[in-house]
Amino acid sequence: MMPDTPTKPLRAFTAIESEQIRSLFPILGRQIYGKQLVYFDNGATTQKPQRVLDSIQNYYTTYNSNVHRGVHFLSQQATDVMEDARKTIQEFINAKQAEEIIFTSGATESINLLASSFSQLLAKGDEILISAMEHHANIVPWQMICERYGYHLRVIPILDNGDLDLIAFDKLITPKTKLLSVVQVSNTLGTINPIKQLIDKAHQNNTAVIIDGSQAVQHLKIDVQELDCDFYVFSGHKLYGPTGTGVLYGKKNRLEQLPPYKGGGDMIKEVSFEKTTYNDLPFKFEAGTPNIEGIIGLAEAIHFINHTGIASIANHEADLLNYFTDKLRAIPGIRIFGESSNKIAVISFLLRDIHPYDIGVLLDKMGIAVRTGHHCTQPIMQRYQIPGTVRASLAVYNTRAEIDVFIDALHRINKMF
């Protein structure tokens, strides 16, 4: 694995560097309706570099085999590569041990696993604290166990600018709060939450903390030991890896306390009809044949990030965010939702009273991919009393020139209504 490169200057990529990065992503050369593709829907999923695609092709053409069971050569090789991937992810988020990395199908499954396992450990009347800016994946699993077992869900409100209301948080965290599950970066507002502060406060209260890092790992350096969170979850496909991959990080002692979530092969030590004993970490939580190709691809995506340098990515994206925000604000009738001073390159906005769907359809016809609607965060839409937004979410391969294309397109749309 190539080390991160902190020696790179903290600035946006030069045109040549940008071109080099873009050339690694074959899809970016595509034309849509005869226009050069501008892909600004990275919050939904990112494109994949060629090396990720190659790693999957290579797996199937040279060592496809099931892991952890065969005595034969190919199975051993597949197992080795998959376990190397676990180490790559461990180092990427600086977990203490590789066995603290559990492979899942995505952040959604990671949270469902935690909700299911924790549901057996909590007592009636216990409280679970989330925030008003959670993705539905960090709301609904908790509502499901609350409804079934009599726990209570509490919600930290958000301020007008899209920051968490920390004064309200202080009041909401009580001796009854057994779990705090919050998003590190909002997929809709872009807000980077002060999670270290939340984690410390929660721990003083003996509250276990889950961080949803789905929109954070591809933009910010993550160190789970420094954060001291108990669990950290993310999806692979939002960080240049394949769909159907995800990670659940948990502190070893925490994971050991949790009952398993799915039963099946690989997660057991011994099975008889009288009693089954469970395997050790991480396999206790990995029933069935894993997404081997996906995991291999995910590790390759992380090699890409490491090679590019997460600090360099963050700086490039910060430059794009500033440039984009200034250009957008100059258009009369623009309302930006999420104006935290600490945010990633995600911009949710509305233009006059034009419906976000109309803007999305017309941008699409000009080759620009954005997401419109509620972005799986309906409570945020209720908070601002809007039907939805247009969301542009940027990534490492986006450029100022693409933002110019986007702004020109918006001007054109503005004239049509």
Added chain:
Amino acid sequence: MSIAEKEKEVIEEFELFNDWMDKYEHIIEQSRQLPLIDELQKTDEYLVRGCQSKVWLNATFKDGCVYFTADSDAVITKGIIALLVRVLSGEKPEVIIESQLSFIDRIGLKEHLTPNRANGLASMVKLMKTFALGFKLKQQA
């Protein structure tokens, strides 16, 4: 004018535009021609649920023909509804039930009518036909 003639007319109109944006300008223009549903009827009873844009639809039956009124909070959706209403309104129930609406495909708007498109238009076409079926059954009774 028969449904086929009306469809032909719409297709010919859209053939005048080569550029997608011009086609959409025309759709936005069409939205202004839509016979609007009564504001008081913009309730859940007349709402066609779509994920992103809302559509309200009502129909009346007069002299053996069906007449639609509708509205949407998104203008492009409204424009496409206007095209559908333009073609189907004033037709006999059985004609509406049998209609294929292939003109939507011919003018390049098929994507808007696919069931997974989150705008309620696919459900709306179904509802237009359901209205027609209801009137037909009533007529027979």
